[in-house]
């Protein structure tokens with residue numbers, strides 16, 4: 510096993526970056542299928558196996574199906590009926606490819622070459638899974654402003670055991686935290702205390718990590734649910750006008766999933782980003798008098814992706830927040 514990773518580690522970085530770009534484009538192609546078929550209950554993800562034109566229902570040839578390239582070859586039109594496909598199909602493929610490639614660089618090479626360590630690959634797999642789950646989430650939420658439970662509860666079953674890999678939740682926090690001595694990560698500190706994101710300090714670390722992640726999810730969803738209830742009371746008139754609730758039930762379920770995916774420091778970071786970007790775009794929409802009530806899901810997704818790909822600024826934000834809390838106490 511170690512020999513295998515030794516060989517993997519000796520591969521040049523560009524090889525893996527190109528490889529992940531290509532894998533990402535195919536995953537993006539699959540995500541397009543998920544986004545189109547999942548909310549349409551009469552269609553299953555794997556039946557029919559081949560993709561078909563949504564307009565004339567003709568099955569597509571394999572080469573028309575190639576991510577990004579297929580769309581370019583046909584100039585975005587169906588070969589059979591000439592219906593124009595939106596730019597969104599290749600855009601999602603390209604976005605997924607770029608995110609996969611960036612994630613690989615971030616995890617394997619940004620903090621020194623870690624491509625020979627299996628734990629780094631497990632962390633990368635964790636982040637790729639987050640991208641693969643959250644992108645369809647955001648797109649379906651944008652399309653329909655509702656989320657099928659399959660997309661929350663299904664991934665939850667996978668991410669709860671995945672949270673046992675504490676490195677993934679810690680990714681992007683320790684290394685940068687070291688530089689301003691947030692925690693002294695040295696050999697003298699027991700392994701389970703090196704983890705600043707956990708709620709407790711008990712062994713084994715993997716169980717500690719899993720329980721902490723689940724608690725984060727539950728606490729976050731409870732908090733969001735309470736905020737939603739409060740908003741319903743405070744903005745009662747506005748909520749009645751819009752017809753519905755300030756926070757959808759889907760957002761509350763998403764919080765459970767995000768908490769388990771990210772752990773609490775990165776969940777907080779994701780939430781900050783979501784509120785900041787959401788408020789900025791919401792203000793522009795209000796000024797232009799365009800659009801109303803964009804769902805919160807896509808903003809949360811954006812925040813979660815930024816946080817999952819963690820970098821030093823998240824640690825800086827975390828330190829600022831902790832200082833702020835200490836200052837307030």
Ligand SMILES: [Zn+2]
Pocket residue numbers: 562563564565566567587588589590591592
């Ligand atoms: Zn067609």
